[in-house]
Amino acid sequence: xxxxxxxxxxxxxxxxxxxxxxxxxxxxxxxxxxxxxxxxxxxxxxxxxxxxxxxxxxxxxxxxxxxxxxxxxxxxxxxxxxxxxxxxxxxxxxxxxxxxxxxxxxxxxxxxxxxxxxxxxxxxxxxxxxxxxxxxxxxxxxxxxxxxxxxxxxxxxxxxxxxxxxxxxxxxxxxxxxxxxxxxxxxxxxxxxxxxxxxxxxxxxxxxxxxxxxxxxxxxxxxxxxxxxxxxxxxxxxxxxx
Ligand code: SAM
Numbered sequence: 001x002x003x004x005x006x007x008x009x010x011x012x013x014x015x016x017x018x019x020x021x022x023x024x025x026x027x028x029x030x031x032x033x034x035x036x037x038x039x040x041x042x043x044x045x046x047x048x049x050x051x052x053x054x055x056x057x058x059x060x061x062x063x064x065x066x067x068x069x070x071x072x073x074x075x076x077x078x079x080x081x082x083x084x085x086x087x088x089x090x091x092x093x094x095x096x097x098x099x100x101x102x103x104x105x106x107x108x109x110x111x112x113x114x115x116x117x118x119x120x121x122x123x124x125x126x127x128x129x130x131x132x133x134x135x136x137x138x139x140x141x142x143x144x145x146x147x148x149x150x151x152x153x154x155x156x157x158x159x160x161x162x163x164x165x166x167x168x169x170x171x172x173x174x175x176x177x178x179x180x181x182x183x184x185x186x187x188x189x190x191x192x193x194x195x196x197x198x199x200x201x202x203x204x205x206x207x208x209x210x211x212x213x214x215x216x217x218x219x220x221x222x223x224x225x226x227x228x229x230x231x232x233x234x235x236x237x238x239x240x241x242x
Contacts, residue, residue: 010157010158013157014104014157017104017155017156018104018105021065021105021107021108022105022107025066025105025107025108025110025111026107026111028065028066028108028111029066029068029111029115039230040068040151043179043229043234043236044068044069044072044150044179045072046179046227046229046236047069047148047150047177047179047236048069048072048073048076048148050177050227050236050238051073051146051148051175051177053073053076053077053080053146054077054080054145055077055080055081055084055095055097056095056096056097057077057097057098057099057145057146058097058098058143058144058145058146058171059073059097059098059099059100059144059145059146059147059148060100060102060137060139060144060146060147060148060169061073061099061100061101061102061147061148061149061150062102062103062134062137062147062148062149062152062162062166063102063103063104063134063149063150063151063152063153063155063156064100064101064102064103064109064112064152065101065103065105065108065112065151065152066108066111066112066115067101067112067113067115067116067127068150069148069150070099070100070101070112070127071115071116071119071121073099073146073148074097074099074121074124074126074127075121077097077099077126078124081095096126097126098126098128099126099127099128100128100129100130100139101127101128101129101130102130102131102132102134102137102139103130103131103132104131104132104133104134105131106131109129109131112129113129134149134152134153134156134161134162134165135156135157135158135161135162135165136161136165137165137168137169139169140169141168141169142168142169142170142171142172143169143171144169144170144171144174145170145171145173145174145175146170146174146175146177147166147169147170147174147175147176147177148177148178148179149162149166149177149178149179149180150178150179150180151179151180151181152180153178153180153206154180154181154202154203154206159207159212159215160215160218160219163215163216163218163219163221164219164220166219167219167220167221167241170241171241172241172242173240173241173242174240174241175238175239175240175241176216176221176237176238176239176240176241177236177237177238178212178216178236178237178238179234179235179236180206180212180234180235180237181202181203181206181233181234182203182206182208182209182212182228182232182233182234182235183203183208183209183232184231184232184233209226209228209232209235209237212226212235212237213225213226213237216237216239217239219239220241221239221240221241222239222240222241222242223238223239223240223242224237224238224239225237225238225239226238
């Protein structure tokens with residue numbers, strides 16, 4: 001029946017996504033640099049600067065892969081903290097930062113753990129690696145100050161479920177931020193379309209900026225907005241849980 005067919009298709013999609021990321025895990029970071037000519041680093045910096053991390057925050061980075069977003073958040077928090085430590089009135093014991101990296105793929109998380117060690121963050125207790133599905137998070141309601149998802153939501157089977165879960169786990173006043181490949185404002189040259197068929201197809205299927213913003217609002221977020229980077233090659237959507 002149609003329903004069974006749809007379920008099989010969805011199961012196949014999530015299996016395919018899982019296989020893709022298992023096989024690329026060890027080369028994922030190199031691939032990212034090559035495909036975006038290093039620009040993904042600037043886009044991720046922008047995402048984290050919009051988040052405005054703070055010491056003591058509870059943050060969840062979903063589809064966190066090899067830790068790129070979590071490392072940036074933690075390094076920002078650590079630098080704010082080390083400046084604050086120079087103030088004699090500052091009590092570092094009052095804050096316990098927790099940054100969760102949640103990903104469905106254990107291979108990506110393993111590469112992330114190794115990278116944390118290389119970056120000198122291996123012993124930082126604030127960094128917590130969790131295997132989990134963005135569509136059914138194991139975190140408690142109203143438990144997070146921030147939620148990020150970078151280049152992850154395009155791969156999931158049900159975008160609405162991911163947004164509902166993001167809204168559920170955030171505290172009131174918590175920020176949702178999503179960095180994703182999006183719809184360019186300038187038309188692509190015809191030849192490009194064939195060369196990047198798979199990528200173009202997955203972007204085409206993903207809702208455009210306005211539509212995605214309305215899906216975020218439908219999940220209950222307020223003050224929903226987005227910023228296009230490089231003419232909409234990527235966009236950062238944000239929302240607030242009030
Ligand atoms: N956020 C990282 C970054 O920007 O470098 C990784 C992005 S990578 C393109 C996509 C990640 O999404 C992969 O690590 C993959 O395992 C993860 N992923 C795919 N489907 C997922 C799901 N349903 N729940 C959690 N993670 C998922």
